[in-house]
Amino acid sequence: MKLSIYNGSPRGSSSNSDVFSDLLAEGMGNSIEISKYYLKDTAKHQQIINDVSDCYFVVFPLYADLAPYAVKVFFEKMEENKEIYSGKPIYFFIHSGFPEAKQSRLLERYLKYFCKIIGAECKSVCIMGNSEGVRHLNRTSKRYNRIKFYMHSFAQDIINDRQFNEEGIRFFHMMETLPKPVLFIFRHFPSIFNKGFDIMIKKKGAYEKRFDKPYA
Amino acid sequence: MIITMVNGIAENQYPDESNEIVSAAESLKTEHQVNLFNLNKLDVHPCSGCWTCWIKEPGRCVYDDDMTDIYRSTVKSDVLIWISQIKAGFVQSDIRMATERMFALLLPHMMELNGEMHHIPRYEKQPKLGLVIVGESEHDLEQEEILKEYMYRLSLNFNKASGNFVHYFELGKGKELADEIINL
Ligand SMILES: Cc1cc2nc3c(=O)[nH]c(=O)nc-3n(C[C@H](O)[C@H](O)[C@H](O)COP(=O)(O)O)c2cc1C
Numbered sequence: 001m002k003l004s005i006y007n008g009s010p011r012g013s014s015s016n017s018d019v020f021s022d023l024l025a026e027g028m029g030n031s032i033e034i035s036k037y038y039l040k041d042t043a044k045h046q047q048i049i050n051d052v053s054d055c056y057f058v059v060f061p062l063y064a065d066l067a068p069y070a071v072k073v074f075f076e077k078m079e080e081n082k083e084i085y086s087g088k089p090i091y092f093f094i095h096s097g098f099p100e101a102k103q104s105r106l107l108e109r110y111l112k113y114f115c116k117i118i119g120a121e122c123k124s125v126c127i128m129g130n131s132e133g134v135r136h137l138n139r140t141s142k143r144y145n146r147i148k149f150y151m152h153s154f155a156q157d158i159i160n161d162r163q164f165n166e167e168g169i170r171f172f173h174m175m176e177t178l179p180k181p182v183l184f185i186f187r188h189f190p191s192i193f194n195k196g197f198d199i200m201i202k203k204k205g206a207y208e209k210r211f212d213k214p215y216a
Numbered sequence: 217m218i219i220t221m222v223n224g225i226a227e228n229q230y231p232d233e234s235n236e237i238v239s240a241a242e243s244l245k246t247e248h249q250v251n252l253f254n255l256n257k258l259d260v261h262p263c264s265g266c267w268t269c270w271i272k273e274p275g276r277c278v279y280d281d282d283m284t285d286i287y288r289s290t291v292k293s294d295v296l297i298w299i300s301q302i303k304a305g306f307v308q309s310d311i312r313m314a315t316e317r318m319f320a321l322l323l324p325h326m327m328e329l330n331g332e333m334h335h336i337p338r339y340e341k342q343p344k345l346g347l348v349i350v351g352e353s354e355h356d357l358e359q360e361e362i363l364k365e366y367m368y369r370l371s372l373n374f375n376k377a378s379g380n381f382v383h384y385f386e387l388g389k390g391k392e393l394a395d396e397i398i399n400l
Contacts, residue, residue: 009265010263010264010265011264011265061265063263063316064315064316064318064319064370064373065366065369065370065373066306066312067312068262068263068265068316069262069263069309069312069316070262072304072306072308072309072312073309075303075304075306076303076304076308076309078304079303079304098326098332098333098334099333100332102332103332103333106362106365106366106369109362109365110305110362113305113358113359113362114304114305114306117304117305118304177331177332178331178332178333183328183331186326186328186333190326190328193326193333194324194325194326197270197271197324200324201270201271204271204272206271209273209274209275210274211274211323211338212274212275212276213275213338213339214273214275214276215275215287215288215290215291215320215321215339216291216339
């Protein structure tokens with residue numbers, strides 16, 4: 001059995017997506033052959049598609065309510081080559097900056113529709129919110145190790161031709177919408193949630209310019 | 217009214233539809249300002265996810281390409297229209313590229329909108345959004361629902377849900393399109 005891993009992040013090897021794909025590959029051990037590809041270089045797409053596998057794992061961030069540009073270009077290429085994907089299982093792992101899974105539901109719906117168009121089997125879609133910091137997580141942190149545990153469990157699901165397990169889906173899902181108390185605090189005291197951005201802007205020496213309108 | 221139109225259809229595809237859409241845009245010019253951009257003639261890079269526009273050079277994209285003209289037009293506009301064909305069941309990738317670049321028009325800071333987290337617009341004026349689909353007279357309902365939901369979500373992100381539409385363009389119906397734009 002052979003698996004292709006497609007990482008669709010524009011950030012390539014320094015992305016949050018890469019943490020997920022590496023942990024998945026790690027969880028596979030030596031039991032199956034794996035090809036891993038970055039989709040950000042669109043010139044390589046045909047070459048990537050020509051490396052045919054038995055199943056596919058696609059990971060990318062939510063971008064402007066759908067997929068990053070390079071992923072969409074790749075999907076268009078997959079459509080042109082749909083006979084390659086016909087009847088094959090595709091697993092998706094999609095993640096977003098905002099914490100609510102609700103924000104990714106449209107993308108989930110589109111992925112199922114897309115698989116229908118190309119005749120592939122949309123085996124599972126796992127949604128994760130609040131992914132931005134994952135690439136900076138300390139490898140000994142509790143959060144990193146829980147992500148590792150569940151990505152490894154997903155690897156076993158793929159090897160055994162199963163859907164992603166419910167427990168893993170639930171772990172990554174976190175919340176469908178903001179819980180009421182959080183929503184209340186966010187609505188009335190948004191600055192608490194925005195402090196992190198101000199700190200980052202200050203670090204770059206751009207705080208005075210934070211509300212600039214260069215294209216006005 | 218100021219209208220920005222971003223056309224993703226290549227010259228050799230759907231020439232009749234393209235001509236009619238351009239004529240509809242021209243007809244609006246008697247009373248409105250219409251800025252039409254043909255993406256296939258422009259140099260626009262995809263977003264690299266670097267966050268320069270949020271953190272390092274607030275509001276300014278790291279790429280100084282033709283998107284700059286689209287930004288300048290968009291921030292003055294009442295309506296922003298995307299013109300696209302359908303590929304892989306969705307809006308074509310070039311239009312998506314320009315759409316993701318629009319994140320430079322938002323602050324990184326967040327606010328609550330309809331119970332969800334969204335970014336705060338950087339500019340006072342946020343155009344209403346329209347999506348014109350070409351070449352899909354026989355589309356299925358699933359596609360239409362997905363596109364409608366997509367435009368609603370984009371409008372949450374870019375204009376505080378103040379207005380959006382999806383228009384499946386049909387030959388001979390340029391007037392209907394022009395009407396939908398000005399009545400948005
Ligand atoms: C241009 C752009 C658009 C984005 N759009 C969304 C969005 O619509 N919703 C969301 O929750 N996060 C959005 N994000 C945040 C990313 O999904 C998030 O930062 C993710 O962790 C990036 O993962 P990566 O490092 O694998 O690329 C966007 C980020 C960028 C740069």
